[in-house]
Amino acid sequence: MIVEQIINALQIGSTYAVIAIAFTLLIGILNLLNFAVGEIFMLGSFFALTFLALGLPFWLSFLLAVLLSGVVSLIIYYFSFDLLKGAPELIPLVSTLGFSILLQNAAGLIWGTERQPFPESISSQIIHVGPIVISPAQIVIFGIALLLMIILDQFIQKTRIGRGMRAVSENPETANILGINSKLVIIVTFFASGILAGASGILFSISYFTVEPLVGFHAGIKAIAAMIVGGLGNVRGAIAGGILIGFIEVMSIQYLGSEYREIAVYALIFATLVVMPQGIMGVVQQEKGRV
Amino acid sequence: MFSSYQEGILILLGINILLGWSVYLPMTTGQASIGNAGFMAIGAYVSSLLTLNFGWALLPAILVGGIIASAVGFLLGIPALRLKGIYLVMATLAFGEMVRNIFLNWELFGGAYGLRGMKGTTLPLVYVFVFLALIALIIMSRSRLRLTLDSIFDDEMVSEISGTDIVRVKVGVFGAGALLAGIAGALFAHYMRFIEPGSFTPLLSIFMLLYVILGGMRSHWGVILGAAVFTLVPELSRGLKDYRGVFMGGLIIALMIFRPKGIITRDMFRMLFYLPGKNQ
Numbered sequence: 001m002i003v004e005q006i007i008n009a010l011q012i013g014s015t016y017a018v019i020a021i022a023f024t025l026l027i028g029i030l031n032l033l034n035f036a037v038g039e040i041f042m043l044g045s046f047f048a049l050t051f052l053a054l055g056l057p058f059w060l061s062f063l064l065a066v067l068l069s070g071v072v073s074l075i076i077y078y079f080s081f082d083l084l085k086g087a088p089e090l091i092p093l094v095s096t097l098g099f100s101i102l103l104q105n106a107a108g109l110i111w112g113t114e115r116q117p118f119p120e121s122i123s124s125q126i127i128h129v130g131p132i133v134i135s136p137a138q139i140v141i142f143g144i145a146l147l148l149m150i151i152l153d154q155f156i157q158k159t160r161i162g163r164g165m166r167a168v169s170e171n172p173e174t175a176n177i178l179g180i181n182s183k184l185v186i187i188v189t190f191f192a193s194g195i196l197a198g199a200s201g202i203l204f205s206i207s208y209f210t211v212e213p214l215v216g217f218h219a220g221i222k223a224i225a226a227m228i229v230g231g232l233g234n235v236r237g238a239i240a241g242g243i244l245i246g247f248i249e250v251m252s253i254q255y256l257g258s259e260y261r262e263i264a265v266y267a268l269i270f271a272t273l274v275v276m277p278q279g280i281m282g283v284v285q286q287e288k289g290r291v
Numbered sequence: 292m293f294s295s296y297q298e299g300i301l302i303l304l305g306i307n308i309l310l311g312w313s314v315y316l317p318m319t320t321g322q323a324s325i326g327n328a329g330f331m332a333i334g335a336y337v338s339s340l341l342t343l344n345f346g347w348a349l350l351p352a353i354l355v356g357g358i359i360a361s362a363v364g365f366l367l368g369i370p371a372l373r374l375k376g377i378y379l380v381m382a383t384l385a386f387g388e389m390v391r392n393i394f395l396n397w398e399l400f401g402g403a404y405g406l407r408g409m410k411g412t413t414l415p416l417v418y419v420f421v422f423l424a425l426i427a428l429i430i431m432s433r434s435r436l437r438l439t440l441d442s443i444f445d446d447e448m449v450s451e452i453s454g455t456d457i458v459r460v461k462v463g464v465f466g467a468g469a470l471l472a473g474i475a476g477a478l479f480a481h482y483m484r485f486i487e488p489g490s491f492t493p494l495l496s497i498f499m500l501l502y503v504i505l506g507g508m509r510s511h512w513g514v515i516l517g518a519a520v521f522t523l524v525p526e527l528s529r530g531l532k533d534y535r536g537v538f539m540g541g542l543i544i545a546l547m548i549f550r551p552k553g554i555i556t557r558d559m560f561r562m563l564f565y566l567p568g569k570n571q
Contacts, residue, residue, distance in 0.1 A: 029375070079544055080547070087547075087551045089377065093377060093503055094500065094501065094543065095544050095547040095548075101497075101543065102539075102540025102544065104536070104540075105536025109533055128301060219435060225382045259395075259396045262389075263391040263393060263396065266386075269389075270386075273371070273374070
């Protein structure tokens, strides 16, 4: 029983961790809170739904949907970041709120505002592995989430652009002087954020078999909670926070009743802010974080 | 004098102006909040409970609703003070959603069904509160407090070194903003006659912030204009039907590109009335 709950928590927690990383990349590197990340999460899921309905195999639908999500993120980059250079930090934030409203309503126009079933693309038939009960869908979700996190970590640590990301997060001007193409770095950051957001949206839909235009907003709040709890602007903090939020959700449904699910998450945010505002990972302060 | 449709829009405009000021006050020290729908919900629910279940008259119920919202605002202000910029935005967003979820699960306040049957908000009553708030803001903008607020807005650290008690000032404006939001919520509940947790979504808080930004962030007059634009545009764009949400989103994006400093700014006032500028 408890093992199943832990598996459930890891499944949903790793989904939250991936969308939390999508937010964190932009916050850590550009100090931008992009509210439309939640909507990219929702769009990723709708894109995948559309490709699956066309009869494409799962892996191809996933790949195309995730790339399209990255493209949406680049559009947001152009209108909410590139065009607004030099404005106070609140202005890009409000602009992304505009995108959030626009994309949510556009999705409602295209796919309808009702909750829609997401096809069972991966079997959720449970299998017994020794004493543990697990489904292939859970393995795939956890596997994809883990793979994305490892790829991102290696990308940031090992590649030239990844080093550029770290440099820009420390100081954009100095990075420029040192010959880093900061514009390219920022574009790649947005694209990566879009890919992660779209991917986590698809993983979420595999878990719950549904998709609706409003889902992005709620996922966005969970991701923000994960970031606050884990430590802002820090990729490892986002992962830890996402998993923790997953655990709190699953455990509060189990032991307190599902109506306390949301309240438990918000209570955790406030406890974190009061007791240890730096979050679990404790790295980040008020200023810009490190990736 | 007005048709009931026009009266309704004017009442909503007055409520929106109060809500805009509730975000404007913390903004004077550079604190951006998108959780004020939470304070509004507290004012609305508390006042409705008092008039419905305890038979209170409307006016004291509104005031008590506002005061309780304000008390919560002071309490929230203390931990939130540690946060700045986007981090404060996230914390206030979480606060607004937490309040909404608490009311959603609290049977005393009707849970998901909400409360119904409140009445009594009239056009003059709304504008009495708007007028009183405006007087307070005008007095504030001509007092030494304005200079203190400006110094915190411009550079918090320098202001603190110069001897400003920034904790008191920042918590104070946060609580004052919550008071206005609570009063606006109480007026809203007794005008709509029906409230539910879904009446106080983060979208509402986002619009409050937009009134302030559109109004130029540093002027309480600008907030009136921002509120007027965002009260009237949705009404006027009813013809767009399903495309209205897309239009509003696009409008926000376009405004941030073309008028990032708002429609009315203090510099514009200085230019119009030849007032001495701060940097001259």
